[in-house]
Amino acid sequence: MTSTTIIQHILTGISLGGAYALIAIGYTLVYGILLLINFAHSDIFMMAGYFMVFAMAVMPWPIAIPLVIAVTIFLGVVIEKAAYKPLRAAPRMSIMISSIGVSYLLQNLATYLFSALPKGYPTISPLKRVFQIGSVSASLVTFLTPVLTLILVFILMYLINHTKLGMAMRAVSKDYDTAKLMGIKINQIISVTFVIGSAMAAIGSILYFTDRMSVTPFSGTLPGLKCFVAAVLGGIGSVPGAVLGGFIIGISETFLTAMGYSTYSDAFTFLLLILILIFRPTGLIGETVTDKV
Amino acid sequence: MLRSMTKKSTTLLNLTAVVVLVTLLYLLEINKNSFGMAVSILQKSVILSIVAVSMNLLNGFTGLFSLGQAGFMAIGAYITAIFSISSDTIDSVYYTSGLAPWLMSFKLGLDVFPSAIRILFGLLLGGVVAGLFAALIGIPVLRLKSDYLAIATLGFSEIIRAILSSPQMDQITNGSYGLKNIPGFAIESDFLPVGTGSLLVPFAIAALCITFMVMLIKSSYGRAFMAIREDGVAAEAMGINLLKHKELSFIVSSFMTAIAGGLLAMFMRSIDARTFQISMTYDILLIVVIGGLGSITGSILSAFLVTASKEWWLRFFDQPLITGGITIPLFRTGFRMVVFSVLLMVVVLFFRRGLMGNREFSWSALLSWPKRMPKAKKGANKRG
Structure with missing residues (x-):
């Protein structure tokens, strides 16, 4: 590989990693608060892709993007209220099954409504504009994704660490019951978590699919799994961890694909998961949690 | 009086039920041509159970x-398929790149055994490989x-699918083309009517597998499993080796899943990696949840009910429905x-x-059910 192609691949990798990071944030936040692997998150991401397809058919992108984000947030909150809230007191496995049920429902609903055939993803022309720096060329979305990811993460970190709402979120994730006793409105905090997660998933979906060209009812599954692995890799419950994990997975996947091992790039992600679970179960920057009896 | 049914009468009822079932299955399978739908639904249901x-x-x-x-089933399905496809037709299955020479010579070596032994070998090997994974x-x-x-398991199942269909595996799994010409369940013999075995064979294998799991659950291992389910820390304090028991449960479960995968390959006669998508796992979860988590008979019952309604009774949902000249818009693929x-x-x-x-089926509960309708709740909570 020449240095130009290496730089090209690094750029693609960072861009993919940025999209992964945004989705991974949704997993990490929900897991941090509800101790739930939100299997439906990958399908929220997929649905955001479809929303964009339909929104762009009737309106220009500056209106379509905020609308898609709003609709995705609505979907995320509705799922939380309908499928997870009634099960707060139930065993954790029930909520997990419920989230799988939602994922199954969204996939089947998408197949029913939009058919299983791939739908072409609309091109957002400014995002597709190609830039040439030296001998490296890339579209705007490639440069924009990591920058946007970092900006969003800084805002989110500020929200979590320096506002009252963030303090409440941290309290709930530290100790659910005590937080409740201290007068924190648990349900509100959980809704906020889903709002943030779904918004990030919607933005991630726009950035991800702009490079992919098409959406199918199952195109959320694999990226969703990878993003969960990214969250575990960085340390589940931690936002910077999710971002770090997202970038690591995005870059390594791009390089494996470039070297001709695209079949094994997915396998590599799960090898990473197994390795991290053996050697550092709390993730790269996660904190150690002691189990209380 | 019915509640205090003696052990003897229960055994008698069980025996009668088995005899009736075997006779019914036999009658169905030798008249396969007129009951094609029922036979294939029963085959699929028993495999999924x-x-x-x-x-x-x-x-x-x-x-x-x-x-x-889905991943463990894929392992079982592919291994069973490779060993059960007859060596004469194997070249037409692997028409692009041929079967790997080492595998071919192994297969030819196995040809001294009758086909039933080869299939059994394939099923067991599939189970062992899945158990190892x-x-x-x-x-x-x-x-x-x-x-x-x-x-981790969801990821594993996706990886297995990707690897099975990858071009690097062309000589073993036939890559994305999948495998075909897999023999069915029917026993070919000059003395038996055509179709014999197409139901009895899968039912017998299923009975064997399920009996094994029931015995495991009723043994001290099973009680340890349930203790772990209720409270891992307390179970550990009582001296139960958590990792050992969890591993045992996971390995047995994967082994059986792979056996079922092998049977599914024989049911479908041709497989490819797309058969074993995540939605297959979700379909099975649907069966387990509808049947009741923690009830073996519930899972079996629900496997039959869900499969029959999905493949047969509720098929009309996918067809356009026209009543009195008006097309009802919801009904389509x-x-x-x-x-x-x-x-x-809704169930969740x-x-x-x-x-x-978490109850199990019992004759006494079934027989006393109509009389005890109002009080059914009270009595039903007792474990049979």
Whole structure:
């Protein structure tokens, strides 16, 4: 590989990693608060892709993007209220099954409504504009994704660490019951978590699919799994961890694909998961949690 | 009086039921041409009931959550297929790149045995390989919070699918073309009527597998599984080796799932990697949840009910429905699956116990049910 192609691949990798990071944030936040692997998150991401397809058919992108984000947030909150809230007191496995049920429902609903055939993803022309720096060329979305990811993460970190709402979120994730006793409105905090997660998933979906060209009812599954692995890799419950994990997975996947091992790039992600679970179960920057009896 | 049924009468009822069932199955299978739909539904149901029970063993009894069913089934299906396709037609199956020479010579060596032995060998080997993979995944993952098992197994099943269809595996799995010409269940013999075995064989294998799992659950291992499900820390304090028991449950479950996968290959006669997508795992979860987590008979019952309604009774959901000249707009391809996913959500949210809760089927409960309708709830909570 020449240095130009290496730089090209690094750029693609960072861009993919940025999209992964945004989705991974949704997993990490929900897991941090509800101790739930939100299997439906990958399908929220997929649905955001479809929303964009339909929104762009009737309106220009500056209106379509905020609308898609709003609709995705609505979907995320509705799922939380309908499928997870009634099960707060139930065993954790029930909520997990419920989230799988939602994922199954969204996939089947998408197949029913939009058919299983791939739908072409609309091109957002400014995002597709190609830039040439030296001998490296890339579209705007490639440069924009990591920058946007970092900006969003800084805002989110500020929200979590320096506002009252963030303090409440941290309290709930530290100790659910005590937080409740201290007068924190648990349900509100959980809704906020889903709002943030779904918004990030919607933005991630726009950035991800702009490079992919098409959406199918199952195109959320694999990226969703990878993003969960990214969250575990960085340390589940931690936002910077999710971002770090997202970038690591995005870059390594791009390089494996470039070297001709695209079949094994997915396998590599799960090898990473197994390795991290053996050697550092709390993730790269996660904190150690002691189990209380 | 009925409640205090003696052990003898229960045995008698069980025996009668088995005899009736075997006769019915035999009559159905030798008249396969007129009952084609029923036969294939029964075949599929009984195969899925093995997977459902093995998922229940892990999920309902041990409290672990594996989502790797499709992957383990794929392992079983491919291995069984490779060993059961007859060596004469194998070249037409692997028409692009041919079967790997080492595998071919191994297959030719096995040809001295009758085909039933070869198929059995394939099924068992599939189970063993799946069990080995389960052990390997289990060692790092089961030490930790069991949440990770769901993700690790889900990932595993996707990887297996990718690897099976990759071009590097062309000489073994025939890559993306899949395998065909897999023999069915029917026993070919000059003395038996055509079709004999097409139901009895899968039912017998399923009975064997399910009996094994029931015996495991009723043994001291099974009680340890349930202790782990209720409270891992307390179970450990009572001297139960957590990792060992979790591994055992996971390995047995994966082994049985792979056997069912092998049977599924024989049922479908041709397989490819797309058969074993994540939606297959979800379909099985649907069966287990509807049957009731922690009830073996519930899983079996629900495997038959769900399969029959999905493949047969509710087929009309996917066809356009026209009543009195008006086309009802909802009915079209895919609607059936939407109905099933809504049903799953309804069961998860409102009827968390499913059909059977954690009870098991018993004759006394069934016979006394009509008389005891108003009090059914009280008596039913007792474990049979």
